[in-house]
Amino acid sequence: DTLHQLGIHQIGPLRKLPRKDLSTRFGNEILLRIDQMTGTASEPIVVKRPTAEFFAEQLLDFPTSHQETIVVILKRLIEDICQQLSARQQGALQWTIRLYHQSKVPLKLNVSLFQPTATVDHVLQLAKMQLEQALQNPHAQRKTKKPSRFYLAGQTLEVNEITISVSACVLLAHRQRQLFDENPRLDRQSLAHLINRLSGRLGRQNVVYPSIVSGAQPEFAFQWQPLVNPYSRGPRRTTKLAKAVQQQSHALARPFTLFRPAIQLDTEPTEKNNSPPALLIYADQEHPIIRQWGPERIETGWWRGTTVRRDYWRVETKTHQQFWIYFDLRKRAWFLHGEF
Amino acid sequence: MSVLPPYCELHCKTNYSFLTGASHADELVDQAIELDYSALAVTDENTLAGVVRAYSAAKEANKILVESGTTRQLKLIVGAEVIFNDAPPVVLWATDRASYAKLTRLLTVGRRRAPKGECWLRFDDLADHHQGLLAGVSPPIPGDRNRTAHIDPSHPSYPWYSDRQKQTTDLGAFYELFQDRAYLLAELCYGVDDQWRIEQLKKTSRQSNLPLVAAGDVMYHAPCRLPLHDVLTATKHNTTVAEAGDLLLPNAQRHLQSLMERQQAFATIPEAIERTQEIANRCNFCLSQLKYEYPEELAPDGQSPMLYLR
Numbered sequence: 001d002t003l004h005q006l007g008i009h010q011i012g013p014l015r016k017l018p019r020k021d022l023s024t025r026f027g028n029e030i031l032l033r034i035d036q037m038t039g040t041a042s043e044p045i046v047v048k049r050p051t052a053e054f055f056a057e058q059l060l061d062f063p064t065s066h067q068e069t070i071v072v073i074l075k076r077l078i079e080d081i082c083q084q085l086s087a088r089q090q091g092a093l094q095w096t097i098r099l100y101h102q103s104k105v106p107l108k109l110n111v112s113l114f115q116p117t118a119t120v121d122h123v124l125q126l127a128k129m130q131l132e133q134a135l136q137n138p139h140a141q142r143k144t145k146k147p148s149r150f151y152l153a154g155q156t157l158e159v160n161e162i163t164i165s166v167s168a169c170v171l172l173a174h175r176q177r178q179l180f181d182e183n184p185r186l187d188r189q190s191l192a193h194l195i196n197r198l199s200g201r202l203g204r205q206n207v208v209y210p211s212i213v214s215g216a217q218p219e220f221a222f223q224w225q226p227l228v229n230p231y232s233r234g235p236r237r238t239t240k241l242a243k244a245v246q247q248q249s250h251a252l253a254r255p256f257t258l259f260r261p262a263i264q265l266d267t268e269p270t271e272k273n274n275s276p277p278a279l280l281i282y283a284d285q286e287h288p289i290i291r292q293w294g295p296e297r298i299e300t301g302w303w304r305g306t307t308v309r310r311d312y313w314r315v316e317t318k319t320h321q322q323f324w325i326y327f328d329l330r331k332r333a334w335f336l337h338g339e340f
Numbered sequence: 341m342s343v344l345p346p347y348c349e350l351h352c353k354t355n356y357s358f359l360t361g362a363s364h365a366d367e368l369v370d371q372a373i374e375l376d377y378s379a380l381a382v383t384d385e386n387t388l389a390g391v392v393r394a395y396s397a398a399k400e401a402n403k404i405l406v407e408s409g410t411t412r413q414l415k416l417i418v419g420a421e422v423i424f425n426d427a428p429p430v431v432l433w434a435t436d437r438a439s440y441a442k443l444t445r446l447l448t449v450g451r452r453r454a455p456k457g458e459c460w461l462r463f464d465d466l467a468d469h470h471q472g473l474l475a476g477v478s479p480p481i482p483g484d485r486n487r488t489a490h491i492d493p494s495h496p497s498y499p500w501y502s503d504r505q506k507q508t509t510d511l512g513a514f515y516e517l518f519q520d521r522a523y524l525l526a527e528l529c530y531g532v533d534d535q536w537r538i539e540q541l542k543k544t545s546r547q548s549n550l551p552l553v554a555a556g557d558v559m560y561h562a563p564c565r566l567p568l569h570d571v572l573t574a575t576k577h578n579t580t581v582a583e584a585g586d587l588l589l590p591n592a593q594r595h596l597q598s599l600m601e602r603q604q605a606f607a608t609i610p611e612a613i614e615r616t617q618e619i620a621n622r623c624n625f626c627l628s629q630l631k632y633e634y635p636e637e638l639a640p641d642g643q644s645p646m647l648y649l650r
Binding site: 213214215216253293294295296297298299300302303307311 | 530531532533534535536563566567570581582584585586587588589590591592593
């Protein structure tokens with residue numbers, strides 16, 4: 001561009017030019033980039049985290065070509081993935097279904113969506129349509145009177161494995177459930193009526209809301225409180241002390257999902273407890289650990305009985321899932337406590 | 341086994357830090373000897389009251405060490421943690437008799453200004469009272485709760501503690517005043533992410549020109565004092581242990597730790613451990629240097645006090 005025409009190919013001569021003239025000739029962008037290069041101006045870098053992909057598979061003991069059977073299995077797999085997705089409040093845009101059969105190349109179905117979803121029926125319907133389209137073979141249909149069997153290029157398709165993987169997952173915008181009115185602010189009165197009715201019918205203790213409790217021990221980080229509380233008068237007011245206590249520091253260092261109770265891991269206790277295990281075995285799956293943060297020690301709760309003594313680690317697995325695990329210094333065992 | 345580098349604890353409170361310290365001075369001194377510390381600084385909150393007990397305990401313990409035939413001795417460093425109303429808390433260590441006088445005078449100024457039990461000091465007060473003292477500044481770290489902050493908004497320290505921006509920019513002033521006598525306290529206690537904390541400390545150290553020195557923010561001699569410390573914290577904030585929540589420390593690491601534990605914690609910044617020794621060597625004040633000194637100025641010029649009183 002212009003700089004090249006002026007014979008400036010390297011940074012050195014460029015930096016020798018007067019700054020003022022540079023900006024009038026080339027705009028402020030160039031000065032900003034020079035400053036960022038030399039460290040005079042800061043350049044915030046947005047961290048890109050690879051999103052975890054979800055995957056489900058089913059091996060068939062007996063290869064089948066029966067369409068209904070395959071649809072049933074598909075449904076189960078989609079349900080499995082939707083469950084994983086909704087645990088993270090995510091929806092997927094790209095669904096890839098692979099049907100493995102006797103020939104080497106699997107039959108691949110791509111379900112791409114306009115909007116991300118985690119709704120089973122919706123995806124299943126689209127997948128079924130794709131399946132039928134993919135298998136629509138005029139020759140095959142003419143030859144047979146049983147459309148419920150799969151044919152491809154005149155050959156019966158014996159499906160022996162089905163896998164589904166999803167990518168392009170995004171956080172679903174939280175939708176107000178239909179139980180309440182579309183716009184809850186406009187309808188406080190009826191919400192209050194509903195709460196009152198539910199509390200009356202189900203019992204006060206069964207209509208609750210979560211509230212944050214401060215303290216070091218993670219499993220006591222929140223508690224359920226009845227929405228209707230005869231002991232509190234008027235709206236809850238936070239005292240100054242409570243407010244000061246609520247300023248939870250390092251809030252982002254805590255996972256959103258906490259397993260209750262913590263899941264004991266089959267991992268062997270390491271010799272030294274100042275490093276986490278290299279491999280996490282959870283739900284019969286092996287998760288090699290590639291990154292770790294910690295340990296963070298928590299020793300508290302002696303007034304509830306025994307003191308908890310734990311070393312917490314945040315670990316990242318090969319599939320970029322981040323888990324929160326701890327080594328119980330009392331029981332000498334590893335536990336999985338949460339997922340980020 | 342390799343020889344561990346010598347370590348001395350430079351930030352340690354006794355039970356004379358009211359409702360904060362949970363161990364007696366003699367327990368701390370004995371534990372420090374047990375762990376092979378080269379020196380121990382007693383730095384109570386805005387007071388020198390704990391120093392006397394620690395001095396007699398150290399004298400006693402050192403006598404036993406001599407009798408047992410070892411050449412090892414525990415050096416006692418006299419200091420105080422000064423909590424300012426408009427600056428981060430600073431640990432001050434006395435290097436000689438003159439600087440000890442400056443420290444006592446500074447605390448007197450603060451105590452006189454405040455209601456009983458409190459000590460109100462401003463950073464400006466240091467101008468007349470910093471000579472000869474070494475300083476260890478506790479830097480504010482993002483995400484940390486300021487444990488020295490008052491909850492009461494009418495307290496004179498409230499404006500400074502509620503202004504995050506101010507807290508991080510004030511550190512340069514310490515270098516200007518103390519020059520090479522100021523350090524930055526690096527205190528690692530198995531927090532949320534100690535590696536990240538070290539990076540923050542390094543960054544602050546570069547920006548403020550203050551070298552990092554390892555410390556433990558010790559409040560009790562052994563981890564078994566955690567329950568007592570929790571009870572004290574709850575009492576201090578006029579609440580119960582179960583309701584105190586985040587006011588309680590999340591673990592029992594504010595005790596005198598073994599040399600091995602200290603070395604592990606500061607493995608990436610070994611120079612911070614070495615500097616504890618440097619500070620210990622710079623401090624050469626002992627309470628034995630104090631004796632009764634009668635004021636001279638009460639008698640008119642040319643007369644000895646004795647003569648004037650007659």
